[in-house]
Amino acid sequence: MGLLGLLVGLALLVLFAFRGWSVLLLAPFAALVAALFGGEPLLANLTQVFMVHAAGFLAQFFPIFLLGAVFGKLMDDSGAVTSVAAFMAERLGERRVILAVVLAGAAVTYGGVSLFVAFFVIVPMARSLFRAASIPRRLIPAAIVLGTSTFTMSALPGTPSIQNAIPMPFFGTTPFAAPGLGIIGSLIMLVTGLWWLHRAEAAARRAGEGYGDDIEGATERAAADELVRERATTAREFDPAELQHGQRSERPSPVWSAIAPLIVVVIVNLVMSLVVLPRLDVSYLAEQRFGETTLAAVAGVWSVAVALTAAIVTTIVLNRARLPALRRTMDAGANASVLPAFSVASLVGFGAVVASLPAFTIVRDWVLAIEGGPLVSLAVATNILAALTGSASGGLTIALDALGQTYVELAARTGIAPALMHRVAVIGSGTLDILPHNGAVVSLLAICGLTHRDSYFDIVMVGIATSLLALVAVIALGSALGSF
Template sequence: MGLLGLFVGLGLLVLFAFRGWSVLLLAPVAALVAALFGGEPLLANLTQVFMVNAAGFLAQFFPIFLLGAVFGKLMDDSGAVTSVAVFMAKRLGERRVILAVVLAGALVTYGGVSLFVAFFVIVPMARSLFRAAAIPRRLIPAAIVLGTSTFTMSALPGTPSIQNAIPMPFFGTTPFAAPGLGIIASLIMLSTGLWWLHRAEAKARRAGEGYGDDVEDVTERAAADELVRERATTAREFDPAEMQHGHRTDQPSPVLSAVLPLIVVVAVNLVMSLVVLPRLDVAYLAEQRFGETSLAAVAGVWSVAVALTAAILTTIALNWARLPALRQTMDAGANASVLPAFSVASLVGFGAVVASLPAFALVREWVLAIEGGPLVSLAVATNILAALTGSASGGLTIALDALGQTYVELAARTGIDLALMHRVAVIGSGTLDILPHNGAVVSLLAICGLTHRDSYLDIVMVGIVTSLLALVVVIALGSALGSF
C-alpha cells in the first residue's frame, strides 16, 4: 500500500498541475495522500517533514530567486534585453535569423536574465525576423528553447541558473563544476540543435511553406493568463504576471550598457568562486548560530548571489535615466520571485515526504541498482523526477534531497569527482523536464500563439534529444577520463 500511495500522490500532483491547479495546494495534499496510504501520521508529515524541508529549500536558495528576478526585471525595463536582441539580429542579418534568435536567448540567460523575461522580449523580435526571412513561424519556439533552456541552463560553466546552483550545497561544488565537460556538452547541444533547425528550415523552403498566417500579438494576454502563470512558476524563477508591472523605457539601452551587466555576472561569479571565497577565513561558519556548516556548503550560493548583486548595481548605474520608476521595477522583480520560489519549495516538501516513507526504500534500491554505475543511475533519477514534475529545479532538488548523501558516499567509494556528479545531475534535470506539461513549454507556446501540434516536435528535437545526447557523452567521457 505504501508504494501504491507514493504513485497515487505523484499521479495526483502531475494530473492537477497540468490542469493548472496551484502547486502550493497540490504538493501538500499529494504528500498527505502518499503518507495516508503508507499508514504514516499525517500532521507530523505535514509540519515536521513537508514544511521543514520546504523552508530549508527557501533558506538556501531564495536569495538566488530574489536577486535573479530583480536583475531580470531591471534588464527588461531598462531596455537592455531588447538592445541585446536587436544587436544580435543586426549583426547576423536576415540570412542567419535562426542563429540570431538562438544566440540572443543564450546571451541574456547565461548572463543571468530570467527565462520568462527573455521569452517576452525575444518572441516579438523573432516573429519580425522570421516573417522577413520567410521562415515558418512554427520554428520560433524551438529556436528560443535552444537558446534559453538547454546549454545555458544546465551545461555552460558558471551559469547562474537555479538548476546549476541546486547541487552545490549537496556536493560542495561551485557553479563552474566540470568546466571542460560542460563546454563539450554545450557545443553538442548548440550544434545539433542548430543542425535540426536549419534542416527544418530548408525542408520548409523546398515545400514552399513560408512564414504562414500571422496572428495578433498575444504577449501581454499570455502574461496575464492564470493557467500560464500557474504552470510557469514551477518551471522557472520568474512570475510572468509581474511583466506588466514596473515601467519599461521607450528608449532601448545602448548595447554596451546592455551587455556589461551580463559580463559582470559571469566575471564576478568566476572571481568569487575561484579566487575570493577560497581565501576567506570562515571558521565562524562552524558556530551554532551560523548553522554549524562549512564553506563548501554555502560558497556556491554566495558566489552567485554576489554576482547578481553586482550586476543589479551595474544595471542601475548604467541605465539610471532609463529607469524612471526604479522602485516599481525593483518591487515587481522582487514580487516575481515569490511564487516560483514557494512553488518549487512545495515540490521539495512533497519529495521529502515521499522520500521519508518506508516504501521509498524500494525506489531507492531500484535506482541504485541501475546498470552503468552511479553516474547513470543519477542521470536516470533526475530525468525521471524532472519529467514527472515538469520542473528541472523541482525534480533535481527532490532527487538530491532523497539520494544526494548516498551519491556523495558512492563517489567517495568509487573515486568519482563530485564536480562530475554535479554536472551530470544538472544536465540530467534539463532533459525530460521539457515534456508537454512543462510550464516553460506551455508558456512559450502561448506567447507565440502556437500549439503543441504546431511546434512540439521541433522543441523535442532541440530541447530533449540534444540534451540527452550531451548527457550520454558527458557520462562516457567522465567515466573514462574523470572530471575536467
C-alpha cells in the same frame, strides 16, 4: 500499500498541476495522500517533514530567486534585453536569422536574465526576423528553447541558473563544476540543435512553406493568462504576471551598457568561486549560530548571489536614466520571485515526505541498482523526476534531497569527482523536463500563439534529443577521463 500511496500521490500531483491547479495546494495534499496510504502520521509529516524541508530549500536558495528576478526585471525595464537581442539580429543579419535568435536567448540567460523576461522580449524580435526571412513561425519556439533552456541552463560553466545552483550544497561544488565537460556538452547541444533547425528550415523552403499568419494579441493574452502563470511558476524562477508591472523605458539601452551587466555576472561569479572565497577565513561557519556548516556547502550560493548583486548595481548605474520608476521596477522583480520560489519549495516538501516513507526504500534500491554505475542512475533519477514534475529545478531538488547523501557517499567510495556528479545531475534534470506539460513549453507556445501540434516536435529535437546526446557524452567522457 506504502508504494501504492507514493504512486497515487505523485499521480495526483502531476495530473492536477497539468490542469492548472496551484502547486502550493497540490504538493502538501499529495504528500499527505502518500503518507495516509503508508499509515504514517499526517500532521507530523506536514509540519515536521514537508514544511521543514520546504523551508530549508527557501533558506538556501531564495536569495538567488530574489536577486535573479530583480536583475531580470531591471534588464527588461531598462531596455537592455531588447538592445542585446537587436544587436544580435543586426550583426548576424537576415541570412542567419535562426542563429541570431538562438544566440540572443543564450546571451541574456547565461548573463542571468530570467527565462520569461527573455521570452517576452525575444519572441517579438524573432517574429519580425522570421517573417522577413520567410522562415515558418512554427520554428520560433524551438529556436528560443535552444538558446534559453538547454546549454545555458544546465551545461555551460558558471551559468547562474537555479538548476546549476541546486547541486552545490549537496556536492560542495561551485557554478563552474566540471567546466571542460560542461563546454563539450554545451557545444553538442548548440551544434546539433542548430543543425536540426537549419534542416527544418531547408525542408520548409523546398516545400514552399512561408512564414504563416500571426495570431494577433497572443503575447498579451499569455501574459495575463492565469493557467499559463501557474504552470510557468513551477518551471522557472520568474512570475510572468509581474512583467506587466513597473515601467519600461521608451528608448532601448545602448548596447554597451546592456551587455556590461551580463559580463559582470560571469566575471564576478568566476572570481568569487575560484579566487575570493577559497582565500577567506570562514572558520566562524562552524559556530552553531551559522548552522555549523562549511564553506563548501555555501560557497556556490554566495558566489551567484554576489554576482547577481553586482550585476544589479551595474544595471542601475549604467541605465538609471532609462529606469523611470526604479522602485516599482525593483518591487515587481522582488514580487516575481516569490511564487516560483514557494512553488518549487512545495515540490521539495512533497519529495521529502515521499523520501521519508518506508516504501521509498524500494524506489531507492531500484534506482541505485540501475546498470552503468552511479552516474547513470543519477541521470535516470533526475530525468524521471523532472519529467514527472515538469520542472527541472523541482525534479532535481527532489532527487538530491532523497538521494543526494547516498550519491555523495557513492562518489567517495568509487572515486567519482563531486563536480562530475554535479554536472551530470544538472544536465539530467534539463532533458525530459521539456515534456508537453512543462510550464516553460506551455508558456512559450502561448506567447508565440502556437500549439503543441505546430511546434512541439521541433522543441523535442532541440530540447530533449540534443540534451540527451550531451548527457550521454558527458557520462562517457567523465567515466573514462574523470572530471575536467
